[in-house]
Amino acid sequence: MKRLLTVFIFFLTLAAVIGQTERGTVLLSGELGGFSSAEYYNKTGDSSWTKEYSRINFLAAPKVGYFPAKNFLLGVEVLYGVDRYKFDNGNTYTAEQIGLIPFIRLYFPAKKFLPFAEVGGGIYNEFANSVIYNIDFMTKYQGYTYNAGAGAAFMVGNKVAIECRAGYQFLKNKRLDSNPLISQKNSGLFFRIGAAFYFIRK
Secondary structure, eight states: OHHHHHHHHHHHHHHHHOOOOOTTTTEEEEEEEEEEEEEEEOOTTSSSOEEEEEEEEEEEEEEEEEETTTTEEEEEEEEEEEEEEEESSSEEEEEEEEEEEEEEEEEOOOOOOEEEEEEEEEEEEEEEEEEEEEEEEEEEEEEEEEEEEEEEEETTTEEEEEEEEEEEEEEEEEETSSSSSSSSEEEEEEEEEEEEEEEOOO
């Protein structure tokens, strides 16, 4: 939790100045999405509730981009996510997701905010570590992802922008140490929120 708050505060401090989407502008931004923390319980008949496991997961996505033309952004996103389960018997499961995703963004500036459309795709790897009765098991997955969506950067005062983005994403990967080959895929909708800094080069 403390690590997540630190990441979020860091991204907010990046949003010091809002510039225009002119040619030569550099974008630094960060998004957070998918954060949750929960505890799961079960019971049988009239027995008392028993804690089964707890779960915490979050996603952070810092970005850097450059405007080669007005309202047109080319950039790359570094995706980092964690999904951790802790069971009542002491066993744990932790999956870390790491992605490097080039993207294209097109802005449609309005008076009070900056709407945009965005598409991206790139590599997406996952490292899963299970601890079962004090024995470690490591599993590696390698694959790709792509997404498409729309969002807007909202000005807060004269110097700060909060970015919101929603869309569709697809992921497919394969387990590197499996024989026969084990593959998995998933897709669905996403929503992210973050902060942005537009640095105008002179």
